[in-house]
Amino acid sequence: MTEFAIGQRWLSETETELGLGIVVNLDYRLVTLFYPACEEERTYAKTNAPLSRMAFTPGDTIHTQDGQRLIVHEAVEVEQLLIYRAAPEDDPGALRQVPESQLGYQVELSAVTDRLFSKQLDSTNWFNLRVAALNARAQAENSPVRGLRGPRIDLIGHQLWIAHEVGGRYAPRVLLADEVGLGKTIEAGLILHQQLVTHRAQRVLIVVPQPLVHQWFVEMVRRFNLHFSIFDRERLAALQPEESIKDMLARLIVEEQGDTPDERENPFMSEQLILCSTDFLESCDIDLLAAAEWDLLVVDEAHHLDWRPDAPSEAYQRVARLAAAARGLLLLTATPEQLGLESHFARLRLLDPDRFHSLEAFREEQQNYQAIAAIAAEMVDQAQWSATLKQALAQHVPDVPIEEAHREQILRELLDRSGTGRVLFRNTRKHIAGFPARHVHGVALPYPAMYGPIHFDPTHPDDLLHPESVFRDDTWCAEDPRVTWLADFLRRERGRKVLVICARKETATDLHAWCGYKLGMNVSVFHEDMDIISRDRAAAYFADEEDGAQALICSEIGSEGRNFQFAHDLVLLDLPRNPDLLEQRIGRLDRIGQREDIQIHVPHFAGHGQEVLFRWYDEGMHAFTRTNPAGTQILQGTADALAAALAAPQDSARVDALIAQTRQLTETLLAQLDAGRDRLLELSSHNPEQAEALISQLADADDTPPMGFMEMAFERFGVEVEEHSRHASILKPGPHMLEPFPSLPEEGITVTADRGTALSRDDIQFLTWEHPMVEGAIELVLGEDRGKASVALLKNPKVKPGTLLVEALYSVQCSAPRHLQAERFLPTTLLRSLIDAQGRDLSQAISHDGLSKQCHKMEKPLARKVIESQQSLLEKLLQTDQQRVNGRAQAIIDEARATMQTSQAAERNRLLQLQARNPAIRQEEIDFIDRQTEALAQHLAEARCQLAAVRVIVASQ
Structure with missing residues (x-):
């Protein structure tokens, strides 16, 4: 039976954990098998497929799909398929016909004993390597920080906690909204890595602004070993060749006959991990992209998606189309509410349109959550709770004892049941340590005559702030005192890296040409007209500590996405009128990992609109020296006064009134945010105790490298x-x-x-243990037969020569679809026996490592003679030991099933209770728990204990 046929059952020799496979497709050179145990397909070349035909003989035990255990009496081949006549062991007369297509997908393998008794023996070194690989796999599945061990990151508490909290969810849909510099990209990468490593996700799409495509690609590879494919128009065109005349005629004939033509092949199914730009998203076939079965969609800089109730932008609608089709969604934005409540609602609406369906209802909810935020803050701040506080807590958490001893549980329940805590995570510098101080240095300079009289055009207010825009070349640099100041500053601070940001790319290129070519200074430039490779080279040249540029001159694009925390000096040649944009500029240096205080230098024209804007930021809202989450609201509240002051910068009374109004509004808004929703978000976005535990566990993992x-x-x-x-x-x-x-x-x-x-x-x-090379090495070792059977000499003067020992390693595991993560409850578990000739287990007396140090090579001819002469004894010992170990394994499996039922029931009840109080809990999550529990129960019931490796040991002098 060497020919393949549809319906035959075969076993993968390299992936035995897949269970029995069934042939589902054939062509002239390929064969495709479906493995029901794991719901996976494999396609092999017929000529060298690593497959073994599963053909049972009389006396063998088979299992049917309905769980019956039968003894084979006869096997008959009919049209290349086997039909067994079999009966239950306790009722031999009840014979029934069992086609091989009805066999269960679990199989009890005897490959280890087959190799032992056929004398296919390997060295003790191969045996030790196999045991090490088995232990490595078991330890990986048992790790409490699985998915977090592999990334190349600093162990920063809030990032790890968010990744652990979100990455462990089914199809997470959350908004990551940490302030600039707190590491949203790293958080997203950690979540992606954990979801992929634990098999919760397989297909991922990342959408980012065009300037950040290459940076994301590099970060995913460098930090997380995730290799994304960049899709652009050229890549898509290569995957969609033009239709030939022959194909076109065939399609037209099919359509004329009234038949439905075959569905076109989806090019986005060609890769598992895809990265594309927002520009590409706006021009591609959105229906094809949405149909590509994404497990997880990631959208960076989500605040750029413009939405209004009556007129959502095209970009927003396209992302909404993808978000509706994807199972999971991560939105990244540093400004969840600064753009206004409408913008914030628009982001949440992408996450769950059923939950966030009405802007008016959302406004009302936000008002109600203020009281809950106050209760949460009071509960955390007070060591002894007042009777009033306890009464208020009881109203919101009636099913938990209201006592200080249950503080953590009450807080968790309160956060779970209120607000947007499950879908929104926002940490701020105020509550996260590790940031440097920020110092501002305003430099007032005379307004140059070459720019002519100051003129304010209300229709183009920014023209006033960029007077150099009237020049078509860099000649303005010769007389602009800001340029003179910058050149002097760079000469004076030759040993320091300086980031220079200005609004316009023309200003940046003029400055670069003047300082680089005419003044001979070592500077680089970075702007939006440069291609990705050129931008990366400029950034790398600036980062080079030895031979790199002293200064990098950026247009506004330099204030988004790039991290330059190795520099400590920031020069703002002009100022934006949007406070959030200013914060993004400062955030290029003000990040976790910054080792020094940040020096912000702002050269500006005295008695000019630039000075008004500088004072508005510095004196009105202290925006240079601290972050300001209320920037957008402040801008909206002072817009008219700011425009009037910019139009008349010499009117000191008007300017002073603007500063006073801004200062008062800033204090009011910050007080409101601090007293209300921000405190609630702070509590639900970071758990310092759990974060410290994660850091400790990862540090322990670092102490046991691979x-x-x-x-x-x-x-x-x-x-x-x-x-x-x-x-x-x-x-x-x-x-x-x-x-x-x-x-x-x-x-x-x-x-x-x-x-x-x-x-x-x-x-x-x-x-690390999660590096592709290490995981690949483990699979390489376990995918081969080498090391399954070995014979060794034991040299120990305390052991009588001729003493026979058998060391056996058993693997208890469950074959199940990866997305079920059955290993949470039944991770691959190794059971070890060390039996003597009388069948006594001595494994507790000596460890595997201790025994291996005393074992030495036995020449193969002698090893074969040992197996041949002792085969009957070895068969008896292993059969008896298998029965004994099966009892231990069944206890482990039963405990895993009980733990699973308890854990799943607790999670389901928790979600039901939360759903009654918090509509943010989706019914889909509860339905998933039910389906998952049913599937897990079925697969755990079919878990098996199999002999994984055996070593026969003979004592010698």
Whole structure:
């Protein structure tokens, strides 16, 4: 039976954990199998498919799809398919016919004993490597920080907590709205990584502004080892070749006959991880893109999506189309409410249009949450609760005892049941440590005569702030005192990196030409007309500490997305009229990781609109020295007074009145935000205690790196290892390498298992248990037969020569679709036995590592003779031990099933209680819990304990 046929059952020799597969498709050179246990398909070349035909013989035990256990009496082949005549073990006369297509997908394998008794024996080193790989897989599935161990990041509490909280959800739909510099991109990357590693997501689409495409691509690779494919018009055109005349005629004939033509192939299904720009999104076929079955959609800079109740923008509608089709959604924005309540509602509406369906209802909700915010703040701040507070808490959380001892539980329930806590996360600098101080240095300069009389055009107010815009070349630089001041400043501070930002790209290019070519200064330029590669080169040149540019001159594009925290001086050659834009400019330096105080230099014209704007920011709202979440509301509240002051900058009374009005409005708005919704968000966006626990667990994971296992694998597979430095090694393919090693390029790579080294050296790979090379090495070892059976000599003077021992490793695991994450309840569990000739288990007396140190190589001819002479005893010992271990395994499986039922019931009840109080809880989440529980119960009931490796040990002198 060497030919494939539809309906046959085959077993993957390299992925036995998939269970029994069934042939579902054939062509002249390929065969496709579907594995029901994991709901996955595999396609193989017929000529070298790593498959074994599952054909049972009389006496074998089979399992049917309905769970019956039968003994085979006869096997008959009919049209290349097997039909078994089988009966229950306790009723041999009740024979029934069982086509192989009705076999269950779980199978009890005997590959290990087959190799042992057929004398396909490997060295003890291969056996030890296999055991190490089994342990590594089990430890990975048992890790409480699974999905967070691999990224190359600093261990920062609020980022880890948000990633852990959101990444563990089914199809998360949240708004990440931390202030500029708190690491939203890292939070999104951590969530993506965790969802992909734990198999909650497989297909991801990221949409970002065009200038940030390459930065996101690099960040995903460098920090998270996630390789996204960038889609643009050229890539799409390559995937959609023009229709040939032949194809067009065939399509027309089909349509004329009234038949439905075949659906066109979706080019967006060609990759699992796709990154594209908002520009591409606005021009592509949105129906095709939305139909590509996205598990997770990520949209950066979401505040750019313009929405009004009567006129949503085209960009917003396209994102809404994608958001409705995707299971999960992450929106990133630094300004959730600064653009106004309407804008904030528009973002939330993308997350859950059923929950956030009415702007008016949302306004009313926000008013009601003020009281809850006050209660939450009082509860956290008071060590002893007053009777009034307890009464108020009881009204909102009636099912929890209102006592100080239950403070954490009450707070969690209060946050869960109120506000937008489940869908909105916003941390601020005020409540997150690690930021430097900000200092502003205003430099008043005379207004140059070359610009002529000051003229304010109300229809173009920004023209007043950029008088150099009337020039078509850089000649204005010769007489503008701001340029003279900048050149003097750069000469005076030659050892410091300086970021220069101005509103217009023409201003940036003129400054670059003047300072670089006419003054001979080492400066670089960055603006929107440059392509992505050129921008990256400019940013890299600026970042180079030894030979790089002293200053980077940016247009406004430099204030979004890029991080320059290695610099400490910011020069604002002009000021924007939007406070949020100013904060984004400062945020390029004011970020976590900044090591020094930030010096903000603002050269401006005295007695000019520029001075009015500087004072408005500095004296009115202190925007240079602190963040201001109310910037947009302040702008709206002072717009008329600001325009009047800009039109008459010499009118000191008018300007002073503007400053006084701005100062009062700022204090009022900040007080309102601090007393209301922001405090509630602060409490629901960060849990310092849990964050510290995550940091501690990740630090422990760093203390047990994979280098020991990897060194064993490198030696076995022929990878050369050279020392690079104290914490780094160079890996290269060796001349005798057995086969290509996972993620090892031909030119080699440099790796480190030290987080500090990885963070300081982008060119060195961070080797963790979740690195693709390590995961690939584990799969490579376990996908082969080598190491399954071994014979070794034991040299220990305390053990009598000739003593026979058998070391057996058993794996308890559940074959289930990955998205169910059955390993949460039944992670791959290893059970070890060390039995002597009398069948006694000595595993508690000596560990695997301790035993391996005393085991030595036995020559293969002698090893084969040992197996041949002791086969009957070994068969008896292993059969008895399998029965004993099966009892231990069943107890583990039963406990896993009970834990699953308890955990799922608790989560379901929690969601039901929350749904009664908080409509943010979607019915979809509850329905998913029900489906998940039913599927998990079925798959856990079919978990099996299988022999994974065996070593026969003979004591010698």
